[in-house]
Amino acid sequence: MEDRISRIIIVGGGSAGWLSAGVIAAEHRIDSQAQQPFELVLIESPDVPTIGVGEGTWPSMRTTLKRIGLSETDFIRESDASFKQGTCFRNWQSGSGKGDDDSYSHPFTVPIGYADSNLVPHWLALTDAPQFADAVTPQTALFADCLAPKQITTPEYAFMVNYGYHLDAGKFAELLRKHCTEKLGVRHVKANVLQINAAENGDIKSVTTDCAGEIAGDLFIDCTGTSSLLLGEHFKIPFQSRQQYLFNDTALAAQVPYTEENQAIQSCTHSTAQTAGWIWDIGLPTRRGTGHVYSSAHISEDEATAQLLTYIKDIAGDRAAASVVPRKIRFQPGHRREFWHRNCVAIGMSSGFIEPLEASALVLVELAAGMIAEQLPPTRAAMDIVAKRYNQKFLRHWNQIIEFLKLHYVLSARDDSPYWQDNRAATSIPEKLGEQLLLWRYRSPWHQDAEAVDDLFPSASYQYILYGMGFKTVPRHTGSYQQDQQQRQAVELFQKNAARAAQLQQALPGNRELLNKVREFGFQKL
Amino acid sequence: MNQYEVLNKDKHRQLRVKTGYGAALGDAVMHVMTYPMEFRDIQSCYPILFTKDSNTGGFFAAAVFGFESDQNLFLQDDGWDAPYIPALVQRQPFLIATGGEGDNADPKVSLDLDHPRVSQDEGEALFDTEGNATEFLDQKIALLDKLHRGLQHGSGFVDTLLRHELLEKITLDIAFNDGSKQSLQGYYCIAEERLYQLHGDVLESLNKAGYLQPVFMAVASLSRMRDIIERRNRLRV
Secondary structure, three states, X not given: OOOEXXXXXXXXXXXXHHHHXXXXXXXXXXXXXXXXXXXXXXXXXXXXXXXXXXXXXXXXXXXXXXXXXXXXXXXXXXXXXXXXXXXXXXXXXXOOOOOOOOEEEEEOOOXXXXXXXXXXXXXXXXXXXXXXXXXXXXXXXXXXXXXXXXXXXXXXXXXOOOOEEEOOHHHHHHHHHHHHXXXXXXXXXXXXXXXXXXXXXXXXEEEEEOOOXXXXXXXXXXXOHHHOHHHHHHOOOOEEEOOOOOOOOEEEEEEEOOOOOOOOOOOXXXXXXXXXXXXXXXXXXXXXXXXXXXXXXXXOHHHHHHHHHHHHHHHHHHHHHHHOXXXXXXXXXXXXXXXXXXXXXXXXXHOEEOOOOOOOHHHHHHHHHHHHHHHOOOXXXXXXXXXXHHHHHHHHHHHHHHHHHHHHHHOOOOOOOHHHHHHHOHXXXXXXXXXXXXXXXXXXXXXXXXXXXXXXXXXXXXXXXXXXXXXXXXXXXXXXXXXXXXXXXXXXXXXXXHHXXXXXXXXXXXXXXXXXXXXXXXXXXX | OOOEEXXXXXXXXXXXXXXXXXXXXXXXXXEEXXXXXXXXXXXXXXXXXXXXXXXXXXXXXXXXXXXXXXXXXXXXXXXXXXXXXXXXXXXXXXXXXXXXXXXXXXXXXXXXXOOOOEEOOOOEEOEOOOOXXXXXXXXXXXXXXXXXXXXXXXXHHHHHHHHOOOEEEEEEEEEOOOXXXXXXXXXEEEOHHHXXXXXXXXXXXXXXXXXXXXXXXHHHXXXXXXXHHHHHHHOOO
16 A cells, blocks of 8 residues: 555654653554554654643543553652642632632532432522532542542552542653653654655655654654644644633743641642632642743733742742742643644644643643544545544634633632633623523533533533532523422432542541552552 | 560560450451462362452452451351461461561561450460470461461562462452342452463463462362351341
8 A cells, every 4th residue: 555654753752742652652552563553753852841831630641541551650650740639719709818718629520420410400409508519529528638539459540539640741751751662662763853844745754853864754743832843834724812712821830849748738739810810739749839820911920920929928938939930931822723734733732722721731632642543544545534523623622621711710700800800801702602601591501511422521510610600500490290309319419429528538548648658559450 | 556576585474365266356357368378278268369458558368257347257156167267367466577677687476465365364374484485385486487488488479460460359249148238349369261361381480489279279269258158148137
C-alpha cells in the first residue's frame, strides 16, 4: 500500500507531547518488534522550557495512566502527585469575604442514584436542606478533614470515592518521557525544528532540524504549545478568540511551602474568587501551588499581585508571602478553528487554551490522544474522514468547556467590580448557555441535556454548579403517577448517603498519611 | 495495646503462661497468618486465603477460621476443635524479635506482656527456681525457631505469586441455613487458570524455591471452605 501510515512524528515534549506519545504507543504496542505497525518519533527542543500549566487532572487520568502501563505507585512517587477529589469554590456567590457561607463544591463523584434518580427536585423540596453536594454525595464530607479517597489496601487506580490528581507537571513530563522511551518504544530526538517542508499535495512531508537532519513522517502531531508551529504557523489555521465569553488572560503562579512538615494536604482544588478573577490553591506532597488568574482588562498586574500575596499571607504567613516571586503567564483564551488539518493534528496548547478553571487542559490531551490512538487511519486516504469527525467532536468539546466555565461566572451575585457585572452582560453569555439557563428555571439539568455520550461535563456537573451557587429552579407542581414512590426513594437515598459519609469518614486515612504509605509500601496491583 | 519485651530470665522469672484455647485467651480471630512450609498441615483443616495487611497493604497468606471479624468457628467450650493448630496461634504470647542492625540482628525470643495468656499465678512456668528454662518454654522456643525459619523461607512467596500474576480476588457470597447471608470481602486466592498455563521454566523456578507444592496446597485448601460453612450452619443463632 502506497499511502500506509508508517511514521508518526510528534513535535514538542511537555505533558501534551509525552502523554500523546504514551497513549498512541501503548494502544498499538509499537514496542513489540515483530509486528510494529508504525514508528513513533517525538522531537523535543532542548532549548524550549515547558510551560507546566495544568497541575490538576480529572479522574480520567487514572484510566489513561493504566492504559499506558504506568504503575500508580511510580506515578505518585515520581510526579510529586496527590489525590484530587474535586473543587471547592469560595467567595464566588456574594464575595462577602465570609468563606464559610460563600462556599460550595464540585466533587468528582456523581450524585447517589444518578443513573436512575434525579434528586434535585427532592432536594429543592427539603426544608432545612444541607448543601446540595453534601446531600447527594459522601465525598464533600471528606474535604474538611483532608481525607484520602482510598486506603493503602485498595488496589492501584481503584477507589472508594472517585479521584484524579494534583501533580508537578514538569516531573510528570519527565516520568512520561522515561516510560515512553524505555518501555513503550517511542524514539526521542532532541533537536530544534527549523523548517517545515511541504509535500506536493500540500501535506507536511518532513521537518528539518538543527542537529538531526530532515525527519519525514505520514502524520504530524503538533504539541509545540502556544506557538503552534505546524497547525498555526505552517498551515495558517486561524485562532479563534473566545475572550468575549471568558475574560481571563493572565495568570500569576507561585509555589508556596507548607508551614509545617506534616501539614494536611487538601482533598480538592480550592478556587477563591477575587475582584477580577480567582486564585487557585492545590496541595502537592512537597508544596502548594497557587496562582491568580485574572482579566488584564479589569485589574492591573500590581493589584492582582497584591491580592495573590494577601492570599498567600493568609495560608502560609508573612514570611512565605515575602519570599514568593510570582511567575507571569499570558494567554489568549480561545482555540484554533480546526484542530486536524491535512496530515497534522494539534494537541494541547497548540490547539487552544481556556483558563484553568475546572482543569480542562490535560483531559483534552487525554481525549485527543485517545481518539487518535483508537481511530488512527491506516492509510492517508482514510485520514480526511477521521480528521473531519475529530474537528466536529473537539469543537463541541471546546464549546461545552466555554459554556460550563461561563456558568460559574453568570450565576454570581457579586457586584463589587465591573468584572463580575461584565460577566453577566447578555452579550458575554454564549447563546446555548443562555437558552439552558432559561430552561433550568423550570426543570433541573438531567441526562437528556447531554448532547453526546462523550460530553465532558455530565448533567451532574451542571447540577453541582447551579445548586451550589444557589440557582433557583421552580419546583414542578404537577406530580407524576410515581411521585410518592419517587419521594420515598429520594428520602432513602439521602439517608443512605449520610450513612455512607459517616462510614467513609471513619475508614479513610488523611491524604498525607496515605501518600506517606504509598511512598513506603506502594499500592498493590490487585 | 501490645507491650513487647525481650525474654529475660531475671525479669520474667515469675511469669506464667496460660495454656488451652478460648476467646478469653485471645483466640477469637477470623484468620491468622501462615507460611508456605506450614501449608500442608493448614490445608488439612482450614482454607488458605490471601489478604492484605491494613497498615502496609502488603499481601500475606492466612488460615481462615470464620466469616466475620472476631469469629473463630473452631473454638469450642472445651478448646480448639481441629487436629492441627496454626503455629502463629500456638506461639502466643511469644514472638521472635529481629529488630536492630548488625550485631543486634540476631533473632531474640520476646513476649507480649499485655497478652491475655500472660499471668503471674496461673498456667505454665517459664523458668524453674534456678532460672533454667522449663520444658514448656523449651517447646515454645523450638516452635518459634521453626516458625522463624518458615517465615524466612516464605518471605519471597507472595512477591513471586504476584510477579507471575498467580493471585486473584475472590468474593464469596454465602447463604447459611438460617437464612442469613454473608459476603466474604478482601480475600484473594491462587489464580488457577493462570497456574495451569505456567511454562516449564517458571514451574521449575517455583519448585526450586520450594513454592510449587505450597501453591497446590493452597488450591486444595479451598475444599475446607465447606467445613467452615458447615460449622457456621451448626452455630446456634
